[in-house]
Amino acid sequence: MIASKDLLGLCPLSAEEIEEILSLGLEFKKALKRGEKNRSELAGKSVVILFYENSTRTRTSFELAAKFLGAHVVNISVATSSVRKGETLVDTGKTLDAMKNDFIVIRHPAGGAPRLLAKTVKAHVINAGDGMNEHPTQALLDFLTMKEHFGSLGGLKVAILGDIRHSRVAKSNLYGLKKLGARVSMYAPRTLMPAGIDDMGAEICRSREEALADADVVMGLRIQLERQHAGNFPSLGEYAKYYGVNADVLKFAKPGALIMHPGPVNRGVELTSALIDGDTSRIEEQVLSGVAVRMAVLTLLNKEVV
Amino acid sequence: MIIHGAEVVLANGVKKTDIRIENGKILGFGKNLSPRAGEETLDCTGLTVFPGLIDMHVHLRDPGFEYKEDIESGSRAAVKGGFTQICCMPNTKPVTDNKVTVTYIRARAAQVGLCKIHPIGAITEGQEGKNLAAIGAMKAAGAVALSEDGKSVENTGLMANAIRYAADFGLKCLCHCEDASLVDGGVVHEGYYATLTGLKGSLRAAEDILIAREICLAESLGLPVHICHVSTYSGVQLIREAKARGVQVTAETCPHYFILTDAAIADFDTNTKVNPPLREERDRLAVIEGLRDGTIDCIVTDHAPHHADDKNVEYNYAAFGISGLETSFALSYTALVRSGILTPEALAKKMSTAAAKILGLEGGVIEAGAPADLTIADLNEAWTIDPASFESKGKNTPFAGREVFGRVKYTVADGEVKYPFAR
Secondary structure: OOOOOOEOOOOOOOHHHHHHHHHHHHHHHHHHHOOOOOOOOOOOOEEEEEEOOOOOHHHHHHHHHHHHOOOEEEEEEOOHHHOOOOOOHHHHHHHHHHOOOOEEEEEEOOOOHHHHHHHHOOOEEEEEEEOOOEOHHHHHHHHHHHHHHHOOOOOOEEEEEOOOOOOHHHHHHHHHHHHOOOEEEEEOOHHHOOOOHHHHOOEEOOOHHHHHOOOOEEEEOOOOHHHHHOOOOOOHHHHHHHHOEOHHHHOOOOOOOEEEOOOOOOEOOOEOHHHHOOOOEOHHHHHHHHHHHHHHHHHHHHHHOO | OEEEOOEEEEOOEEEEOEEEEEOOEEEEEEOOOOOOOOOOEEEOOOOEEEEOEEEEEEOOOOOOOOOOOOHHHHHHHHHHOOEEEEEEOOOOOOOOOOHHHHHHHHHHHHHHOOOEEEEEEOOEHHHOOOOEOOHHHHHHHOOOEEEOOOOOOOOHHHHHHHHHHHHHOOOOEEEOOOOHHHHOOOOEEOOHHHHHHOOOEEOHHHHHHHHHHHHHHHHHHOOOEEEOOOOOHHHHHHHHHHHHOOOOEEEEEOHHHHHOOHHHHHHOOHHHOOOOOOOOHHHHHHHHHHHHHOOOOEEOOOEOOOOHHHHOOOHHHOOOOEOOOOOHHHHHHHHHHOOOOOOHHHHHHHHHHHHHHHHOOOOOOOOOOOEOOEEEEEEEEEEEOOHHHOOOOOOOOOOOOOEEEEEEEEEEEOOEEEEOOOO
16 A cells, blocks of 8 residues: 555655565566456556656556556657646646546656646656656666565665766665665766765765675666766766776676666666676566556555545 | 834834934934824834835836736835835846836836835846946936846956946946856755755855855955845855955845755745755854854845746746745844844844945934834734735745744834825
């Protein structure tokens, strides 16, 4: 059971709520692996997928999750450039609510937008990524993938490397991992490290080696070319050389440490191709975990309605 | 008219005395003055009289954005908040960079006839940072200062010329300090709460660098500058050091910088979105210390009224600003005087005398011969801030629901009771 109407982030969730999502997610994932795609948990319900940012992976994942649960699904794409000129988010929310939709899955470039929508509508709002704030279902799918391998997240060390400053994934991971008893180390160029994240429980490291030391999981975060143009680092090549993870650096992690990445990956930048395609990579596994965990979130939020 | 029975905040202390007003001026003082034939007595027993409050940093939105505020609603908000004189910033539409707009604002203010409104002209044409605005013509039309408020004049050479040219006309530049390349789209203070919310932060340095630049210009040129809405501990220190070596710099801050911190942004309440942003506890404490030790000369509201539609959007897209005219006195009194940080006389200086001195305005003191501009308040009345009751069109305040002390009972300008409103 998720206590609130909406899933806005992992910051407001309890460890028990996260564990419940993961348990149900594991069941769904097993079912998916058996090829079961005709479920009825959301039969008769409607899900609107409202994306103000481009996405292939997350959008498809949510759409499949809702469809596998038997819901009616509608996709709405809003070009970011017209957001400010066009209908306000509040008015869009009221319109979707008036159509008696049960769920709105929103991705938005502005932090806090899902919260504003959730205050406006009766529908359950699921945050599919808001600005630099949170991306809770991405972190949940990461946890599901870890849980499958390790059984429990308690005591794990997760090293997160990449553009942490602009990453909602890093923050949702940090909130959830701390609640589940894992350690989180982080490493990034100072230009891509946000202020005060150590006060949220992250161990900020001064080298790749320190971040990876005895890590059970190594997570790369996407480096966007636009960050180079903004002067955060000289070039992707230099980033890869001094901040990327390769086989040599990986030696500092525990043997068999899992390689993860929320995608899409820049091969040879955050992680070398050898690691992306290696035995301990879980990057493809994460994708199926994503569908399963989103099914779990939809189901648990739906149960909450009495 | 006789103001009877009140405690009066004079420059050198609080004294119980009656005040006699004649022809819009303060005539004199005395115990239990008896009214002459036909003379009115305003019974103010139990109340405290301050010099009419002056706010040298207000946005009235008129002309151009009357849906947010206009000169009438802004005037009503001002006198309800105890202000007898306000100065309005030039980011109107058209920008107040010309004598016609200055003349319009003054004429409309006189027509409304509640508080005295002094227009502030833009430093550059259209506030575009390219050519100096019609500074001489605006002065002739009644502008009392110049400001690019909302941004800085980026070009340092042009700013130096603006300070010099303005000085020829006896005008000061009121400097909004913000390095645009450092702000770069930031909407909150860069720190823990920016990271927590994922909202883009801007560093203290964005403000401090421009404070330092304006101080350097004032020092090099031997001319005065005034620093708007100081919010950083480091900015306070820059001004303190400059004053200590004799630089002609004055400074202001706002109630939200000495009462709130960036912790207030955690719920994405767009009413906390203000420029410069709410900062950290050490900044808040430094601003208070700056007020206490005289580094910061005055308290302004930076009254920035907005329509609800400008705020009921995503935090990133919400307008910057807080509607402050109707809460400033009670917030300042509660936070600074009731807490024992400032005396009532010191508060009168911060909210009235200093602004008059900085801008060369009449008023700001209670003395014989001065304009009878008085703010009369019940300092023991507790009340709860409710934006729905604002006269201002801007209901945007992060202080809604806050209990405060000190309620304005009468606002008297040029000897006339402007608030409560005549029926």
